[in-house]
Amino acid sequence: MPRTGDGHKPSVGGRAGATVTRRSALIGLAAVGAIAAVDVGGFLFAGGRLTPRTVTPSRFVDRFEQVFGRHEGFRRNHAKGVSATGWFTATGAGSAVSTASVFHAGSRHPVTGRFSLSGGLPDAADAADTVRGLGLVFRLPGGEQWRTAMIDSPVFPDRTPDGFRDRLLASKKVPDTGKPDPAVMALFLARHPETAAAMDIIRRQPRTSGFGDSTFHGLNAFRCTDRSGATVPVRWKLVPEQPVRHPGAEEESGRDYLFDALVRDVTRGSLRWRMFLTIGEPGDPTDDATRPWPAGRKSLDVGTLTVDAIDTEAPGNARDVNFDPLVLPNGIAPSDDPLLSARSAVYAESFNRRSGEPKSPSRVNVSEVPDER
Numbered sequence: 001m002p003r004t005g006d007g008h009k010p011s012v013g014g015r016a017g018a019t020v021t022r023r024s025a026l027i028g029l030a031a032v033g034a035i036a037a038v039d040v041g042g043f044l045f046a047g048g049r050l051t052p053r054t055v056t057p058s059r060f061v062d063r064f065e066q067v068f069g070r071h072e073g074f075r076r077n078h079a080k081g082v083s084a085t086g087w088f089t090a091t092g093a094g095s096a097v098s099t100a101s102v103f104h105a106g107s108r109h110p111v112t113g114r115f116s117l118s119g120g121l122p123d124a125a126d127a128a129d130t131v132r133g134l135g136l137v138f139r140l141p142g143g144e145q146w147r148t149a150m151i152d153s154p155v156f157p158d159r160t161p162d163g164f165r166d167r168l169l170a171s172k173k174v175p176d177t178g179k180p181d182p183a184v185m186a187l188f189l190a191r192h193p194e195t196a197a198a199m200d201i202i203r204r205q206p207r208t209s210g211f212g213d214s215t216f217h218g219l220n221a222f223r224c225t226d227r228s229g230a231t232v233p234v235r236w237k238l239v240p241e242q243p244v245r246h247p248g249a250e251e252e253s254g255r256d257y258l259f260d261a262l263v264r265d266v267t268r269g270s271l272r273w274r275m276f277l278t279i280g281e282p283g284d285p286t287d288d289a290t291r292p293w294p295a296g297r298k299s300l301d302v303g304t305l306t307v308d309a310i311d312t313e314a315p316g317n318a319r320d321v322n323f324d325p326l327v328l329p330n331g332i333a334p335s336d337d338p339l340l341s342a343r344s345a346v347y348a349e350s351f352n353r354r355s356g357e358p359k360s361p362s363r364v365n366v367s368e369v370p371d372e373r
């Protein structure tokens with residue numbers, strides 16, 4: 001199994017749109033650095049939501065550091081993680097809506113991934129209610145790439161970048177209690193009913209036992225274009241082939257119990273997820289990741305992701321990848337969701353900071369994972 005490294009810096013800037021963004025991901029390091037300097041400041045224009053409280057990518061990343069502290073060399077969010085490798089095989093069903101080569105029937109593409117837990121603490125104790133993440137890079141013919149970062153929640157808590165940045169502060173733990181201040185959170189939720197509604201949906205979804213039996217959702221909407229030029233809105237998700245378990249609290253022991261179980265699972269045999277594209281209909285929100293699309297929307301089973309190796313984060317593997325959601329292949333384009341351009345710009349800022357810093361070893365060392373008790 002090749003340990004595929006990233007080899008290039010992230011793409012940046014939301015204003016450019018999909019084509020230029022993808023191209024900027026494929027050109028040389030110095031040029032991308034220059035684009036970063038010019039481009040990342042303006043992401044709120046792209047979402048059409050320029051407000052007097054304009055947040056720059058730099059201030060957004062400062063907010064993560066304010067809440068979680070500054071941990072040199074680590075991602076400012078989803079700091080705790082492991083690298084993964086595997087491949088994707090396409091059923092061909094995706095070609096009904098998109099020309100993307102990733103969906104060509106029978107095609108197989110190498111994938112680099114990263115399993116993570118949300119939050120900016122690289123050595124946080126694993127917990128059942130921490131959001132689980134999976135970032136993927138599909139390496140496609142002709143040097144194309146598709147990058148996506150998904151989480152195990154059915155909706156995102158925030159509709160706008162400003163909302164996310166304010167919620168981060170509202171959820172900051174108070175030293176006395178080790179929990180967020182309930183009054184501050186109540187005030188935030190009163191101002192953000194969309195977040196209160198999304199959190200209700202998230203709370204109703206039962207937790208699964210670990211990474212291997214989690215469904216990972218892309219949440220943001222995108223646009224797929226077929227051979228005739230017709231375009232449809234889509235959202236994607238990965239549904240595990242592994243049986244789903246809903247464990248009791250007694251199973252949650254050990255500081256790294258979720259990662260340890262993932263490593264043991266992959267040592268025993270590959271893990272597999274089926275990828276589904278859900279097709280939106282007129283009126284379904286494409287600019288609001290807090291709202292699910294109605295049940296019963298057409299869904300295409302577009303292929304299978306197989307993960308057959310997990311590695312400690314190290315130079316050249318997923319540690320050095322920026323899972324920028326605007327690095328897209330031809331045939332998939334961004335929607336009008338304001339989170340997308342913000343994510344692209346903020347991930348670039350986080351990447352640029354961490355890649356210029358010294359880094360201590362990551363918490364999860366795959367070679368030291370204990371056998372099951």
Ligand code: HEM
Nearest residue numbers: 075077078114133134135149150151161218219346350351
């Ligand atoms: C305005 C909205 C968002 C902001 C500002 C934000 C911010 C961040 C940052 C700073 C990172 C670390 C990037 C790096 O250093 O490489 C990150 C990672 C991540 N985010 Fe977000 N995020 C946002 C929305 C989302 C959404 C909607 C999802 C899921 C659909 C998501 C899933 C993830 C995942 C899975 C990772 C870890 C990827 C990896 O392993 O590198 N984020 N996010």
